[in-house]
Amino acid sequence: MTGESLHQVQQSENHRAAALKDRILCCTVAGCLSGGANAVRKALTDEIERQNRHAEIEVCGTGCMGLCSEGPLVRSSARDVIFSNVKPADAAAIVDGTKPGDIKPDHPFFAGQRRIILANSGHTDPERINGYIARGGYRSLLRAVTEMTPAEIVAEVRKSKLRGRGGAGYPSGLKWELVARQPSSTKYVVCNADEGDPGAFMNRSVLEGDPHRLLEGMAIAGRAVGAHQGYIYVRGESPLAIERLRTALEQARRHELLGDRIFDSSFNFRIELRIGAGAYVCGEETALLASIEGKRGTPVPRPPYPPERGLWNNPTLINNVETFANIPTIVEKGGAWYSQIGAPASPGTKVFALAGRIARAGLVEVPIGTPLRSIIYELGGGVPAGYEFKAAQTGGPAGGCIPASHLELPMDYDSLQSIGAIMGSGGLIVMDTSTCMVDVARFFMEFCRDESCGKCIPCRAGTVQMHDILARMTRGDGVEADFPMLEELSGLLRAASLCGLGQAAPNPVLSTLRHFRGEYLAHVRERRCPAGHCEMTSNGGQL
Amino acid sequence: MTPTATERDRLLENVMSRHHYAGDALIEILHAAQQLYGYLSPALLHTIAHKLRLPPSRVLGVATFYHLFRFTPPAKHTASVCLGTACYVEGAAALADTVRSCGWTLEVDRCAGACGLAPLVVCDGVPLSRVTSSQLESHLRSSE
Numbered sequence: 001m002t003g004e005s006l007h008q009v010q011q012s013e014n015h016r017a018a019a020l021k022d023r024i025l026c027c028t029v030a031g032c033l034s035g036g037a038n039a040v041r042k043a044l045t046d047e048i049e050r051q052n053r054h055a056e057i058e059v060c061g062t063g064c065m066g067l068c069s070e071g072p073l074v075r076s077s078a079r080d081v082i083f084s085n086v087k088p089a090d091a092a093a094i095v096d097g098t099k100p101g102d103i104k105p106d107h108p109f110f111a112g113q114r115r116i117i118l119a120n121s122g123h124t125d126p127e128r129i130n131g132y133i134a135r136g137g138y139r140s141l142l143r144a145v146t147e148m149t150p151a152e153i154v155a156e157v158r159k160s161k162l163r164g165r166g167g168a169g170y171p172s173g174l175k176w177e178l179v180a181r182q183p184s185s186t187k188y189v190v191c192n193a194d195e196g197d198p199g200a201f202m203n204r205s206v207l208e209g210d211p212h213r214l215l216e217g218m219a220i221a222g223r224a225v226g227a228h229q230g231y232i233y234v235r236g237e238s239p240l241a242i243e244r245l246r247t248a249l250e251q252a253r254r255h256e257l258l259g260d261r262i263f264d265s266s267f268n269f270r271i272e273l274r275i276g277a278g279a280y281v282c283g284e285e286t287a288l289l290a291s292i293e294g295k296r297g298t299p300v301p302r303p304p305y306p307p308e309r310g311l312w313n314n315p316t317l318i319n320n321v322e323t324f325a326n327i328p329t330i331v332e333k334g335g336a337w338y339s340q341i342g343a344p345a346s347p348g349t350k351v352f353a354l355a356g357r358i359a360r361a362g363l364v365e366v367p368i369g370t371p372l373r374s375i376i377y378e379l380g381g382g383v384p385a386g387y388e389f390k391a392a393q394t395g396g397p398a399g400g401c402i403p404a405s406h407l408e409l410p411m412d413y414d415s416l417q418s419i420g421a422i423m424g425s426g427g428l429i430v431m432d433t434s435t436c437m438v439d440v441a442r443f444f445m446e447f448c449r450d451e452s453c454g455k456c457i458p459c460r461a462g463t464v465q466m467h468d469i470l471a472r473m474t475r476g477d478g479v480e481a482d483f484p485m486l487e488e489l490s491g492l493l494r495a496a497s498l499c500g501l502g503q504a505a506p507n508p509v510l511s512t513l514r515h516f517r518g519e520y521l522a523h524v525r526e527r528r529c530p531a532g533h534c535e536m537t538s539n540g541g542q543l
Numbered sequence: 544m545t546p547t548a549t550e551r552d553r554l555l556e557n558v559m560s561r562h563h564y565a566g567d568a569l570i571e572i573l574h575a576a577q578q579l580y581g582y583l584s585p586a587l588l589h590t591i592a593h594k595l596r597l598p599p600s601r602v603l604g605v606a607t608f609y610h611l612f613r614f615t616p617p618a619k620h621t622a623s624v625c626l627g628t629a630c631y632v633e634g635a636a637a638l639a640d641t642v643r644s645c646g647w648t649l650e651v652d653r654c655a656g657a658c659g660l661a662p663l664v665v666c667d668g669v670p671l672s673r674v675t676s677s678q679l680e681s682h683l684r685s686s687e
Contacts (some may be wrong), residue, residue: 030656034663034670068659121670138572199628201656236574236611277609280653294569294609355629355658362659393628429628444630447653453608471580 002264003142006133013134022078024094025326027122029208029240030201031362032070036088040072043088047095053332057095062090063209065122067109075122080105109360112379114341116148117325118365121209124243129251130182132212138257140331144220145263148331153224154180157327159236159335161347166192166283166320167395167424168500169346174318178307179225189229190290190311191319193234193241196280197396198447200427202351203321205363206444207234210325211248215271217324220256220331224271225317226288230271233288236278245273280397280451284499285310285318287453298455299499306498320425322351333535337432343369343412350411350423354380356430369410372402376430387432387476391515395424397444397451400511401437420511422504436533437516438523442470442508448505449455460491466509476536478524553581559594566597569605573612582613618648622683623665627654630662634676638664641676645683 017023020308025039026032036449044059065073070084074094077248083094083103087138093099098226105111124131132138144153158173179187191214206214218230249271260268274292281287282297289311304344310316319489326348330338339347352375359381366375372392383389391401394411400421402409409415413423431440467487480512490506497503513520522528527536546554558575572591577583587617592602597636606612626635630663642649642664657663660672664679671682 031659034655034657034660034665034672068657071659092683196653198626198631198654199658200654201658204656236609275571275574277574278611279609291570292567294565294567294605298607298608332610353658353663360628361629361661396628427628429632430633435632440628443628533607 003146005140005175009133009459010132010136013130017134018410020058020078021053022076022097023058023060025062025077025122026074027063027065027073027075029205031064032071033072033240035071038086040086040091041072043091044074047091051095055096057444057482060125061127063121063126063256064118064205064363066113066118066358066363067103069358069360069365070103070362073103073122076101077123077378080334084273106380109362109364109379111188112370112374113365113500114349114367115343115365116329117206117213117322117351118209118215118363119329121205121248124210126209126211127247129248129257130254130428132210134161136332137212137328137396138216140328141216141223141257142263144223144268144331145265150180150224150226153220153331155226155345156330158499160326160330160338161335161345162323162330162338163346163348163413164320165322165350166404167327167422169397169423172319172323172464174308175319176224177217178219178305179315179317182308186312186314187225187286188294188311188314188316189221189225189227189230190289190306190316191218191230191232191321191324192199192283192285192318193232193321193487194276194283194288195235195321195425196283196451197398197425197427199353199355199429201353202363202426204235204238204241205351206242206321206325207238211244214251214321215248215252215258217263217267217327218271219322220327221317221319223267224313227317228270229269230269231270231274231290231292231311232332233274233282236276242273242275249273261484279453280320280447281453281499281501284501287499289316289320293498296453297503298453301498314444315539320438323424342367344413345413350426352411352426354427354428355432356393357383357389357432358430359384366411367414369412371407372411373407373427374410376407378423380430382428383432387434389430390433390435391428391431391510393431393436393440394427395422396427397447398422398500398507399424399427400507401431401440401515403515419508420514421530422507423539434531434533436474436529437512437519438470438529439474439533442467444508445470445505452501452505456496456502457484458493458496459498459505462489462497462502463505465489466506470509473520473523474529474536476523476527478533479486480521480524482524483520546579554576555579556594559591565594566595566601568607569597569602570683572604573606573683577612582616584614594647620667620683620687621648621650622667622679623650623652623655624662625652625655625665627652627656627658627661630654633662635662635664637676638662638674638679641679645680647683
């Protein structure tokens with residue numbers, strides 16, 4: 001494909017859309033799918049068939065619109081409204097345009113958002129590359145390949161001050177520069193799409209809702225660092241994401257947007273898919289690389305870091321899905337523009353998966369630094385009546401809990417770290433007073449214990465010990481000496497574990513001990529669970 | 544229609560040949576094998592090791608490392624209870640007990656990505672969202 005033909009596809013696709021009276025988009029991913037979205041889509045298609053109006057109204061599947069708790073969701077493009085809780089019986093009224101749309105763009109859930117990564121999700125058909133091109137897709141790749149030198153692309157990313165969205169927040173520009181500087185002629189670009197935190201589906205929604213954005217971001221990265229081969233390592237538990245990626249890769253290849261001589265330049269770039277097989281530790285970069293090589297996914301000590309020696313010992317750039325998804329926009333609008341959004345030290349937007357005891361659960365994208373209160377109360381509609389906010393959990397098993405006293409906290413990397421939580425990949429779970437924090441800590445420790453790969457002893461044995469102590473506490477068998485023991489073990493895991501899984505495993509314990517110590521004390525001293533969750537089957541404190 | 548034994552062998556051979564019998568495609572090949580045969584039997588693992596010229600210990604080591612690979616035939620009825628954080632705080636642990644007491648095979652999903660509909664149980668592919676123990680029990684009993 002040439003720049004010219006990209007433009008033509010965009011034009012003809014826009015003409016086609018303009019000729020339609022309406023385009024009805026049905027969310028057909030994760031939450032809505034579980035709620036019966038496929039039946040709704042079929043009913044809409046049948047209705048249009050029955051009325052013989054398929055020339056003027058189009059029905060297509062689309063990615064996540066965000067408001068998952070009110071799904072299945074259907075959007076009418078012409079009327080710019082979303083219908084919630086749609087049933088197959090609503091099809092006729094939607095096609096006729098007589099059903100009142102209940103969610104308009106000024107709805108508080110959407111008004112407070114700023115969508116860059118999710119800009120297309122819910123607006124295009126992720127299974128059609130032309131839909132992505134119509135919205136300006138692959139123009140950034142065209143620019144990166146034909147108008148910019150690799151060094152200029154890296155400079156733009158540095159200027160954007162983009163930080164890795166996988167959780168650790170390492171400056172992406174620095175990482176890109178490190179890989180670009182390596183003299184090796186074989187380099188790789190790897191996308192970490194092994195999103196395994198329980199309660200997190202941000203990356204998945206990008207893969208399912210706008211897969212071409214990721215492919216474009218990776219190809220630009222390949223051009224910038226001098227790589228010709230990319231890998232996407234995707235979680236095996238997300239069959240729809242895998243299917244959508246396969247379709248997208250096939251289309252990009254057919255349109256010659258991946259492959260040899262992209263846009264008639266000398267730049268070649270291919271992407272292969274690698275499917276994970278259910279090991280949380282593979283989200284750690286060295287374990288992920290081992291898994292791509294077809295081995296057990298166990299981490300190795302760093303340094304050398306992957307930018308120096310990664311896949312098959314070659315320099316490798318690893319970024320998260322969301323990081324790559326930002327790249328097309330940064331190239332299009334410039335790093336300086338991007339750096340103005342969000343918090344000065346960590347610009348841009350972040351996608352959060354809002355869940356738990358909250359009125360409106362789903363996916364939101366907000367500027368980094370948005371206070372937790374506005375995410376929960378303005379976008380999320382607050383805690384439902386009859387319940388009381390207790391804490392928000394971020395970062396999954398590596399993260400921490402934010403108590404009500406910190407609701408004003410701006411959600412950025414450094415502020416979160418200062419109170420013992422982390423940004424993580426973006427899971428945000430709201431808990432009310434009926435949730436027991438000791439049990440939550442036990443739940444995450446159980447997760448880390450099960451997912452520990454067993455290579456290093458501090459993690460393998462430490463998570464077992466910590467889990468035993470926490471389980472004892474929730475049974476009412478905790479003893480005073482458990483507190484110093486928990487803290488000692490936490491210090492040990494942090495200092496001596498080989499990889500992030502073990503190092504971060506104590507975080508949920510430490511953060512709940514810090515903010516909810518009273519609850520632990522009630523379990524141990526009074527053999528009572530203040531939340532009324534734990535069944536105290538204690539036998540009088542005897543071990 | 545389920546393929547016959549010889550068809551399955553041929554299909555697996557195709558997958559291996561597409562990957563040029565390369566050892567680094569082991570996980571892809573194990574995925575394909577499990578999809579075709581339902582589970583990974585010792586004989587199947589030996590065949591794969593032989594074809595990819597890998598030590599059987601390496602193939603078994605990789606296969607047992609990952610949770611998604613099965614070594615026994617799948618059960619007739621399986622219910623997958625999501626135990627992601629959102630589902631857990633909504634009481635999914637009790638749902639897991641219900642599945643067990645109804646005699647179905649229990650699978651645990653770390654997060655199905657449907658946190659807005661928590662708690663979620665997928666029974667033989669049918670998703671039940673915001674489900675209570677009693678609703679789940681009557682569903683399981685009626686689909687036996």
